[in-house]
Amino acid sequence: MKKSYYITTPIYYVNDIPHIGHAYTTMACDAMARFKRLDGYDVMFLTGTDEHGQKIEKAAHAAGLEPKAFTDKVSQNFRDLAKMMNYSNDDFIRTTEERHYKAAQHLWRELLARDEIYLDKYAGWYAVRDEAYYGEDELTDGPNGKKIAPSGAECEWVEEESYFFRLSKWGDRLLQFYNENPDFILPHSRRNEVTSFVKQGLRDLSVSRSAIKWGVPVPNDPKHVMYVWLDALTNYMTAVGYPDTQSDAYKKFWPADLHMVGKDILRFHAIYWPAFLMAAGLQLPKHVFAHGWWTNEGQKISKSLGNVINPHELIEAYGLDQTRYFLLREVPFGNDGDFSRAAMIARTNSNLANDLGNLAQRSLSMIAKNCGAVVPKCGEFNQADHVLLNKAYGLLDHVRREMDVQAFHKALDAIWLVIGDGNRYVDEQAPWALKKANPERMETVLYVLAETLRCVAILVQPFMPDSMGKMLDQLAVPDEARDFTLLTKEHALKSGTPLPTPSGIFPRFVEEVKE
Ligand code: MSP
DSSP states (O other): OOOOEEEOOOOTTTTTTOOHHHHHHHHHHHHHOOOHHHHHHHEEEEEEOOOOSSHHHHHHHHHSSSSHHHHHHHHHHHHHHHHHHHOOSSSSTTTTSSSHHHHHHHHHHHHHHHEEEEEEEEEEEETTTTTTEOOOOGOOEEEGGGGEOOSSSSEEEEEEEEEEEEEEGGGHHHHHHHHOOSSSSGGGGGGHHHHHHTOOOOOOOOOOSSOOOOBBTTTTTTTOOOOOOHHHHHHHHTTTTOOOTTSHHHHHOHHHHHHHHGGGGHEEEEIIIHHHHHHHTTTOOEEEEEOOOEEEEEEOOOOTTTTOOHHHHHHHOOOHHHHHHHHHSSOOOOEEEEEEEEHHHHHHIIIIIIIIIHHHHHHHHHHHHSSSTTTOOOOOOOOHHHHHHHHHHHHHHHHHHHHHHTOHHHHHOOOOOHHHHHHHHHHHHOOOHHHOOOOOHHHHHHHHHHHHHHHHHHHTTTTTTHHHHHHHHTTTTTGGOOSGGGGSSSOOOOOOOOOOOOOOSSSSOOOOOOO
């Protein structure tokens, strides 16, 4: 049986227009999901939309719509984003779906039955923007006497009847769990902020709202709706069949291998979620990875500053695969990063047009011109040939190690080192000069280049599926011969295989000169 791999994105608040931040989180998951599929795993890759809560209720009313009609309309924006970015998600969940109500309410009943939930009254601070409760000690004074959360969100005072989850009793168990599973929170540099929050002592968590209507109804108490984070986190189980824990999907995919999240929502995923699951007697996800945030030309991205980066515009200006590549290559994954046009253009031109584009273009056009448009004949390999090919065949192990810890930039770096070696090999071997003097050797050199390109293109597929698909077409590699088991010399290109006419894959980006 195939090994399974379950990866999730956060589910996005539907009221926002999809921007680079959303595209980034899902892009990282898409690269992981595609990588694992090519590496022989049965993958479940989930994304979707978070549609309940006070924030959405407010946004719907501001748009003059009932929340249901509003969310039906705007959740489409996120499906469109997934399509536009060529994400390979296997499912798209909406928390307003029937299957999700069933799952969320079941989890509630489980928690209630285990006496993990009790009815009381909440009096404290709430930030609608974050849909989060904050303790007085966490807040600072803002202008107009407002209280401000560490995230910068404004808080309001809330007093309402509320159900509480006994979070306070799970602190020690959580700390023990982090200790026993040192890779649960990734990158490791983020562990401290979680453990110190838990060590300060956890307060019981309000898990229902009675002042708002838009949410999953609390079973047997229609005055309350579930707190949106308890509802939202459950989506990860809904999608694999919960509450049917005997279903094939659940047995195969739960617990999830990786929840990918932004650093702002780590607390919910690394504290609340495992506590809910432990309390319900369910298995905990294996890893939570918190990535950094993008700024735009050095500034925080926000609607009010009007500097939101729309992925659609990036694709229009620079190309789809160029955008996908840039997002995961420019910034070490886990760190914050800055978007700038200059960086985007520099990356596209140097790594794609120059390094990879040139290697492919030079090799394939020489083959088309000088080898009768078939995979060249392959003579005896010399030392230089062996060195390059061994590096190409050796890449998978290295890239896999980096991908397993979501070091996308390092995985790409490793591949680009071989691309650099390939370009140096062309210069050193100078196949154009061999044409007359030693045509056999010229064919061997071009063969080595084509074979190196095959390995590179197969490995880069998770990041740039369309372009690498084209490159593999140009090498006449059939669709069924593009997974990682084919990355060995036993599956090398066969001399004499007809090749289609090559064409450039990565054009150089030329800045329009304004008159
Ligand atoms: N609905 C919650 C998640 C619930 S998961 C059970 C939520 N949604 S969100 O739409 O506000 O944010 C979704 C993701 O987008 C978060 O992981 C967040 O970190 C990410 N980003 C939003 N802006 C971002 C940047 N400027 N840069 C990088 N990612 C950022 O939170």
